Amino acid sequence: MAQDKYTAVWVSHSSMGDFLKCPRLYYLHNVYKDPKTKNKIAIVTPHMSLGIAVHEVLEGLGDIPANERMNIDLLARLEEEWQKVTGKKGGFLSEEEENGFKERGIAMIKNVIKDPRFLVNKRIKLPREVMNPNFFLSDDHNIILNGLVDWIEYLPDDTLHIIDFKTGKNEEQEASLQLPIYLLLCNKLQKRKVTKASYWYLENDKMVEKELPDADTAYRDVLEMAIKVKEARAKNEFNCPKGNYKKETGEGGCIHCRPYELILNHDSRAEFVGQGMFKQDMYIIKKEL
Numbered sequence: 001m002a003q004d005k006y007t008a009v010w011v012s013h014s015s016m017g018d019f020l021k022c023p024r025l026y027y028l029h030n031v032y033k034d035p036k037t038k039n040k041i042a043i044v045t046p047h048m049s050l051g052i053a054v055h056e057v058l059e060g061l062g063d064i065p066a067n068e069r070m071n072i073d074l075l076a077r078l079e080e081e082w083q084k085v086t087g088k089k090g091g092f093l094s095e096e097e098e099n100g101f102k103e104r105g106i107a108m109i110k111n112v113i114k115d116p117r118f119l120v121n122k123r124i125k126l127p128r129e130v131m132n133p134n135f136f137l138s139d140d141h142n143i144i145l146n147g148l149v150d151w152i153e154y155l156p157d158d159t160l161h162i163i164d165f166k167t168g169k170n171e172e173q174e175a176s177l178q179l180p181i182y183l184l185l186c187n188k189l190q191k192r193k194v195t196k197a198s199y200w201y202l203e204n205d206k207m208v209e210k211e212l213p214d215a216d217t218a219y220r221d222v223l224e225m226a227i228k229v230k231e232a233r234a235k236n237e238f239n240c241p242k243g244n245y246k247k248e249t250g251e252g253g254c255i256h257c258r259p260y261e262l263i264l265n266h267d268s269r270a271e272f273v274g275q276g277m278f279k280q281d282m283y284i285i286k287k288e289l
């Protein structure tokens with residue numbers, strides 16, 4: 001099949017993660033478009049905003065020469081980024097809640113200032129245009145894999161170390177496709193060999209080195225999941241295994257999809273707070289579900 005970026009199914013760690021949890025969650029977050037605005041929908045939460053602000057500060061360092069990075073006032077940078085997520089648009093329902101998350105962000109950046117680790121070393125970036133770095137995972141299936149690796153350190157032996165910044169408290173699940181996807185992106189989009197992979201848990205400043213997946217196994221696992229996504233899209237089969245949410249009774253579904261169902265049902269607990277980076281309609285959920 002000829003490569004066609006417009007008809008291809010695009011998959012990423014995030015979208016396949018949704019699909020792994022449940023097909024309907026994938027549908028609500030990655031396929032559904034509001035009939036009026038024609039935009040996809042997304043929920044903004046404090047955890048997400050904290051992650052975005054800290055990632056922006058750290059990833060932004062990659063555009064600065066290695067020996068000058070730590071001359072930057074990182075706490076001031078965080079403040080700039082925080083202004084983009086402050087208040088309801090960042091999913092914060094009160095000043096107290098926002099201050100708690102901001103303090104966590106400040107603590108993470110202070111950890112970085114205390115010991116910047118590999119941030120002062122050379123790094124490389126994967127080539128990209130407007131979209132995230134991507135490539136055709138399978139021509140036959142017309143599937144594109146895309147993703148953004150947080151940081152790729154260039155090691156003295158001319159190999160690479162891929163690093164993911166973690167701002168949440170939970171450790172990444174062993175079955176996650178994140179590292180396989182990062183490895184495939186690096187192998188396809190540049191020439192050097194990846195020899196190391198780590199997660200940096202910023203809140204407690206813990207580096208966890210991960211075993212690199214075998215490239216063939218990574219390809220097989222990611223393609224297998226991507227084909228399942230494509231097949232579900234082709235059949236338009238995205239039912240909830242617990243029974244789809246019913247507005248009248250509030251029954252069905254579970255906590256993962258409930259926020260999206262509230263938006264679809266114009267429930268007053270879901271409030272529109274603006275447009276996201278990819279033109280999604282962003283909502284906050286105002287009360288406990």
Ligand code: SF4
Binds near residue numbers: 021
């Ligand atoms: S509501 Fe249903 S589809 Fe959504 S995550 Fe829960 S069980 Fe899965």
